[in-house]
Amino acid sequence: xxxxxxxxxREALTGHRGWGPAWRDPEPKDQYDIIVVGGGGxxxxxxxxxxSVYRELSVVVLEKSWIGSGNVGRNTTLVRSNYMLxxxxxxxxxxxxxxxxxxxxxxxxxxVSQRGILALHHDDGGRDAQLRLANTMRMAGGDGxxxxxxxIRKLYPGLDFNNPLFPITGGFxxxxxxxxxxxxxxxxxxxxxxxxxxxxxxxxxxxxFRIENGKCIGVETTRGFIGxxxxxxxxxxxxxxxxxxxxxxxxxxxxxxxAFVTEGxxxxxxxxxxxxxxxxxxxxxxxxxxxxxxxxxxxxxxAQRGNIAVLDSVLEGGLSLLPIMSRAxxxxxxxxxxxxxxxxxxxxxxxxxxxxxxxxxxxxxGFKATPxxxxxxxxxxxxxxxxxxAAGFRLDRFRRGYVIDENGVGPTPNLH
Amino acid sequence: MLINHPxxxxxxxxxxxxxxxxxxxxxxxxxxxxxxxxxxxxxxLRDNPAGxxxxxxxxxxxxxxxxxxxxxxxxxxxxxVELASEAARARGRSK
Numbered sequence: 001x002x003x004x005x006x007x008x009x010r011e012a013l014t015g016h017r018g019w020g021p022a023w024r025d026p027e028p029k030d031q032y033d034i035i036v037v038g039g040g041g042x043x044x045x046x047x048x049x050x051x052s053v054y055r056e057l058s059v060v061v062l063e064k065s066w067i068g069s070g071n072v073g074r075n076t077t078l079v080r081s082n083y084m085l086x087x088x089x090x091x092x093x094x095x096x097x098x099x100x101x102x103x104x105x106x107x108x109x110x111x112v113s114q115r116g117i118l119a120l121h122h123d124d125g126g127r128d129a130q131l132r133l134a135n136t137m138r139m140a141g142g143d144g145x146x147x148x149x150x151x152i153r154k155l156y157p158g159l160d161f162n163n164p165l166f167p168i169t170g171g172f173x174x175x176x177x178x179x180x181x182x183x184x185x186x187x188x189x190x191x192x193x194x195x196x197x198x199x200x201x202x203x204x205x206x207x208x209f210r211i212e213n214g215k216c217i218g219v220e221t222t223r224g225f226i227g228x229x230x231x232x233x234x235x236x237x238x239x240x241x242x243x244x245x246x247x248x249x250x251x252x253x254x255x256x257x258x259a260f261v262t263e264g265x266x267x268x269x270x271x272x273x274x275x276x277x278x279x280x281x282x283x284x285x286x287x288x289x290x291x292x293x294x295x296x297x298x299x300x301x302x303a304q305r306g307n308i309a310v311l312d313s314v315l316e317g318g319l320s321l322l323p324i325m326s327r328a329x330x331x332x333x334x335x336x337x338x339x340x341x342x343x344x345x346x347x348x349x350x351x352x353x354x355x356x357x358x359x360x361x362x363x364x365x366g367f368k369a370t371p372x373x374x375x376x377x378x379x380x381x382x383x384x385x386x387x388x389x390a391a392g393f394r395l396d397r398f399r400r401g402y403v404i405d406e407n408g409v410g411p412t413p414n415l416h
Numbered sequence: 417m418l419i420n421h422p423x424x425x426x427x428x429x430x431x432x433x434x435x436x437x438x439x440x441x442x443x444x445x446x447x448x449x450x451x452x453x454x455x456x457x458x459x460x461l462r463d464n465p466a467g468x469x470x471x472x473x474x475x476x477x478x479x480x481x482x483x484x485x486x487x488x489x490x491x492x493x494x495x496x497v498e499l500a501s502e503a504a505r506a507r508g509r510s511k
Contacts, residue, residue, distance in 0.1 A: 238466075240462070240463070240464035240465075241464075241466055244463075249457070249461040249462065249463065250461065250462070250464070251460040251461055251462070252462065252464060253436065253437075253462050253464050254464055254466075254489070298434050299429075299434040299471070299487075300436070300437075300464065300469055300471065300489045301489050301492070302466040302489045302490045303489070303490055303491065303492060307417065307429070307492075309428075309429070309430050342459075342460045398456065398459075398460040399456050399460075411459050411460055412435075412436075413436070414434060414436075
């Protein structure tokens with residue numbers, strides 16, 4: 001069923017009896033051409049582009065819980081492309097272009113809102129670094145613009161401009177950045193893939209890979225063996241666990257990242273603001289809640305909840321930037337498990353096992369990468385060649401010494 | 417989280433800096449024939465278990481000793497803490 005304004009009016013006049021489920025709930029078949037493990041944003045995007053762009057006819061997505069129950073439902077919904085290294089600028093640049101056309105592509109309202117991301121600076125060094133970033137982004141075809149204090153004051157009158165320690169001296173705005181409705185991204189990709197015949201199997205956990213003569217011929221699941229000529233794994237957060245079943249040790253640690261939301265407030269923040277002095281960023285959802293986050297808890301964790309000390313430091317950052325936040329009540333906090341890679345950049349590559357492909361290591365930027373990750377992984381699965389915009393995200397780059405370390409902090413995953 | 421320091425007793429985890437897997441104590445022999453491969457694995461690859469994990473914590477805002485903490489990464493429960501220097505000597509290192 002195609003969604004349209006006409007359809008909404010017709011259903012409104014006929015008592016909304018014509019709406020059906022947005023995707024089927026099929027039984028798994030014995031054999032597929034391509035198995036995608038992981039029904040999160042990246043897995044479903046991969047399935048969508050496999051069926052729509054690469055014309056694959058036999059694709060299945062296996063999800064151990066319900067689709068979107070992992071990190072795609074546990075983030076702060078930011079969409080951006082503000083990177084400096086060439087591998088990242090072209091990949092995230094592509095992702096942003098796909099976001100801009102996502103709703104038309106999926107026939108689904110993902111509420112993509114390019115409301116702009118403002119990064120503040122508080123001293124000359126911060127300004128110089130942002131100017132360099134803005135110039136680098138513009139040279140790579142992106143957008144970046146420096147704002148002075150008066151321009152920022154017009155956009156965000158509620159910020160503390162005269163903080164004695166960290167006065168706001170200006171900022172850098174990435175106008176094409178913004179937010180999207182994270183659950184709608186999941187549902188939109190699932191529905192679009194399903195409409196093209198992709199089977200989405202929920203409550204079906206992959207418990208192992210069947211590997212014969214160095215070739216992966218399918219996966220063992222809680223619903224029996226499912227054969228596949230190619231298997232692509234996109235389970236960021238749990239990558240080390242699942243790939244260990246195929247004998248791989250990955251350059252990844254799992255860490256928890258917390259996020260927070262307050263009760264709904266009147267419109268206060270027109271876009272996204274990131275603090276230059278502490279690690280803190282904030283936006284306001286369409287319902288009015290302030291959505292914000294900060295640092296990792298910084299130790300290995302598989303618990304989808306965080307420590308109170310990080311909550312404390314995030315709120316301190318928030319209050320020093322936006323003092324009126326002190327009156328807002330915090331409604332919820334949650335944690336997502338991040339695949340923190342050894343250089344802060346993702347991996348989209350074949351493994352040494354024939355027919356087994358890996359997508360992971362998204363650190364804490366997986367949401368914004370969803371469309372490009374899906375497109376590049378679909379390209380790799382369908383053609384066996386890396387996509388030109390993801391050619392640097394190889395699994396063996398650590399062995400070869402070609403790390404993509406945007407922050408320049410070396411193999412310390414909790415600092416990326 | 418409280419870390420039960422072997423010398424100082426229970427201390428708030430906020431006094432510590434986290435480094436990572438305690439296998440970092442086992443630095444490879446740089447003269448080994450396959451030293452390059454060993455150092456690649458040492459530097460970049462991790463078991464990253466969901467469950468019991470031995471890890472290095474540095475008591476930065478305390479006595480500045482390194483500890484090996486055995487912690488469950490699913491429940492955050494800490495079951496064992498020892499000085500890293502003792503753990504290293506137990507593995508045959510000189511210090």
